[in-house]
Amino acid sequence: MSAVLYEKDDDGRVAVVTLNRPDVLNAYNVEMRDALYDTLLAVRDDPDVRVMVLRGNGRAFCSGGDLSEFGGAPSPVIARRTRWRRDVWGTLWELPKLTIAAVHGAVVGGGFEMALLCDQCFATSDARFSLPETGLGMVPGVAGTQTLPRTIGVARALRLVLCGEALTAQEARRFGIVNRVFPAKRLRVAALNEARRLAELPPQLVATLKGAVRRGLDLPLNEGLALEKRLSAYATG
16 A cells, blocks of 8 residues: 555545555655655646645554654664655645645644645644654754744744644644644545635636745845735736
8 A cells, every 4th residue: 555645636626645654643754755755746747736635544644754764774864864865845845736734633743844834734623733853852854943933933933843842733723833623524524625615716826826925935025025016917917
């Protein structure tokens, strides 16, 4: 069975990507890295797909890196280099399609960071978010040190990164990490309904808006306004 499953919904306009190592709470290993990278490229290059839903099979969304595999490398540096050999996270961040993380249970380490890389996050009420890497002597390696402070502010982000504290779904919602919280039985349907609604938007407009927001984050306001003006003129032709 593949470590990542890929289905299509809504006449092909919605891609449903499922992390599929449920016996280990969808811990992220090299097999999953390769499968997820190939799947993200398929989503990116499919002209029919407009929205992607990222979810996990079993009792958790993702429990982070597979420590049994990570610990088997000659050194943490080599292990991290192996995990980064394909730019999965840059590919996810730069997708021109809209992305929704539908998370439940453990949303830990790389799993938490995957959710932060998506455009929206829907969670079940039992979801728990944490970055435990510091306690293991590591730096979060899936862009969490960059995406988290941009989402919740520097002070809160440092607290989570340094102390490894877990957030409940409701706390994550108050901080702006999670958009909506649902009972477990409603999560998949709610995420698909949102994806189908967003799939009605023109793809070029979506790509332009994502570009304006993402690229503008690192610009002074006057340059961001100039970027918005240029993109607006391009989108309206």
